[in-house]
Amino acid sequence: MTRFLLTTLLATAITTFGADATPISLSANQMSIGTGQPSLVLMSSGSMQIPVWSLSGGTVGQSVVGLVSGLPQDCAAVKVEIVVITTDETTNASFEDVYRVHLSQLVDDAPFTSRYSLGNTVRTALPAAPFHSRTILLESYYPVQPDAPLWVRIQREPGDPGDTFTRPTGLAMVKVTPLKALAQPQVVQDVSGYNSWPMMQAIGEKLVCVYSRGSAHTIHEGSRDLYARTSTDGGKTWTPETVVANKPDYGEVPAGKGLDANGAMLLWVRRVGPEWHHDLYRTTDGVTFTLVATPKIAVRPMQITDIFAVPKVGLMALWFDGDYGDKPTNSWGTVTSSDNGSTWSQTTIESGLTKADWPTEPAAVYLGEGKILAIARTEVGPTQWQIVSTDSGTTWKRSPTNIGDIMGSTPSLILDAKTGLVSNYHYHRGKGLLRRRVVDSQHIFDKPGHWPASEVVATGSESTWDAGNVNATVIGDTHYLSFYSGKAPDTSVLVSALPAPKAAPKAKK
Numbered sequence: 001m002t003r004f005l006l007t008t009l010l011a012t013a014i015t016t017f018g019a020d021a022t023p024i025s026l027s028a029n030q031m032s033i034g035t036g037q038p039s040l041v042l043m044s045s046g047s048m049q050i051p052v053w054s055l056s057g058g059t060v061g062q063s064v065v066g067l068v069s070g071l072p073q074d075c076a077a078v079k080v081e082i083v084v085i086t087t088d089e090t091t092n093a094s095f096e097d098v099y100r101v102h103l104s105q106l107v108d109d110a111p112f113t114s115r116y117s118l119g120n121t122v123r124t125a126l127p128a129a130p131f132h133s134r135t136i137l138l139e140s141y142y143p144v145q146p147d148a149p150l151w152v153r154i155q156r157e158p159g160d161p162g163d164t165f166t167r168p169t170g171l172a173m174v175k176v177t178p179l180k181a182l183a184q185p186q187v188v189q190d191v192s193g194y195n196s197w198p199m200m201q202a203i204g205e206k207l208v209c210v211y212s213r214g215s216a217h218t219i220h221e222g223s224r225d226l227y228a229r230t231s232t233d234g235g236k237t238w239t240p241e242t243v244v245a246n247k248p249d250y251g252e253v254p255a256g257k258g259l260d261a262n263g264a265m266l267l268w269v270r271r272v273g274p275e276w277h278h279d280l281y282r283t284t285d286g287v288t289f290t291l292v293a294t295p296k297i298a299v300r301p302m303q304i305t306d307i308f309a310v311p312k313v314g315l316m317a318l319w320f321d322g323d324y325g326d327k328p329t330n331s332w333g334t335v336t337s338s339d340n341g342s343t344w345s346q347t348t349i350e351s352g353l354t355k356a357d358w359p360t361e362p363a364a365v366y367l368g369e370g371k372i373l374a375i376a377r378t379e380v381g382p383t384q385w386q387i388v389s390t391d392s393g394t395t396w397k398r399s400p401t402n403i404g405d406i407m408g409s410t411p412s413l414i415l416d417a418k419t420g421l422v423s424n425y426h427y428h429r430g431k432g433l434l435r436r437r438v439v440d441s442q443h444i445f446d447k448p449g450h451w452p453a454s455e456v457v458a459t460g461s462e463s464t465w466d467a468g469n470v471n472a473t474v475i476g477d478t479h480y481l482s483f484y485s486g487k488a489p490d491t492s493v494l495v496s497a498l499p500a501p502k503a504a505p506k507a508k509k
Contacts, residue, residue: 038062082138226243422440
């Protein structure tokens with residue numbers, strides 16, 4: 001078995017990976033020391049030998065570098081993977097290690113750092129035994145100019161708490177796969193102004209997109225009003241804009257959406273001005289919106305998020321509240337309605353949280369048999385939160401995930417009831433990348449650290465805060481993703497469509 005694995009590893013450099021792209025591979029001999037003192041050694045098993053870079057499990061700051069050239073002219077981006085192998089007899093799947101990739105391009109007449117990217121840390125489990133190779137995806141989409149050499153630096157991060165394997169690992173190869181450009185998103189609204197924070201909901205075969213427009217990234221200005229447009233051709237064309245809410249002296253922002261028991265769309269609207277309210281609207285056509293309720297609840301939420309149905313409970317949504325400061329004043333919980341949205345009851349699940357422990361802007365899906373799976377944004381990192389309930393939302397457990405390619409990333413979840421697959425979408429701010437992870441919902445429920453690597457499904461502005469906040473819905477076998485993108489004072493609301501996934505990546509045991 002060991003001979004077979006090493007032979008396969010040696011052959012990797014000349015093998016085509018994937019149906020539409022051939023990786024450009026760098027073997028260990030084609031790389032050199034970047035930082036620290038990693039060692040180029042021969043990994044041996046019987047008569048088989050392969051050069052690897054030995055990266056310490058205890059010494060921080062070790063990295064190796066290489067140059068990749070010859071990218072095809074139709075290449076718009078690359079993904080970067082590494083092949084890692086361990087020989088230590090203590091190797092087993094209870095340990096994890098952490099890596100990251102640094103990327104830059106040597107573009108003529110531009111500073112070396114002009115296209116520099118510091119990758120996020122990626123944590124994965126070791127194999128069950130030594131001499132088993134692993135291919136680890138470190139970057140799923142890095143935009144490139146095809147005629148410029150690509151500088152690649154691979155670094156292990158033994159100082160990261162997630163790196164629990166204290167023994168050396170061997171970096172055998174780096175694989176850089178050329179990627180073609182992604183399809184451009186469709187425009188929902190791009191008139192002058194800060195068009196932002198959309199909510200997308202399907203009513204039958206119709207898409208309804210609700211968004212707000214103001215002059216800046218603010219929530220309280222009286223000129224920030226709420227609008228809606230609908231589409232019956234998958235987001236290609238949109239009906240004229242209609243006004244949902246435009247109360248003077250109040251800024252209105254959509255905060256959550258869902259369906260009621262009759263299939264009508266419900267919409268939470270945060271209304272901020274002289275007072276602070278959360279209004280619930282209902283619409284059956286995406287054009288006329290009727291105010292249903294303005295709940296009087298004890299803890300005033302920052303937001304009430306997407307609505308979902310829970311048997312024997314009714315409608316449910318998660319909320320969070322806090323001031324984004326460093327004091328332990330933050331909280332979150334649930335609101336429920338047993339009368340189809342007319343009245344709501346509030347429950348606080350956690351309070352007195354610091355910002356580091358505070359889950360914000362959560363999205364949730366009901367899995368059946370009392371199970372609820374939620375993913376929440378983090379305001380300080382390093383990873384998204386996973387929050388689960390096994391008793392229909394009475395009690396909850398909050399855990400960190402291994403989802404680290406984030407920055408102010410609000411999640412949106414879609415559950416395929418037929419396959420049990422959950423799609424977790426989020427916009428990676430600063431990178432301009434809309435990411436998706438697909439998992440088996442039952443597998444991930446009690447394994448929050450086992451989310452697979454992301455795939456990039458759309459791109460937008462690389463602005464830190466003038467882009468983001470994906471919100472997803474589904475019609476048939478197609479997912480529709482609304483988000484906003486641009487640069488203040490002008491941003492646009494966009495929508496991307498992509499086929500629903502048919503299978504999740506193979507789960508690691």
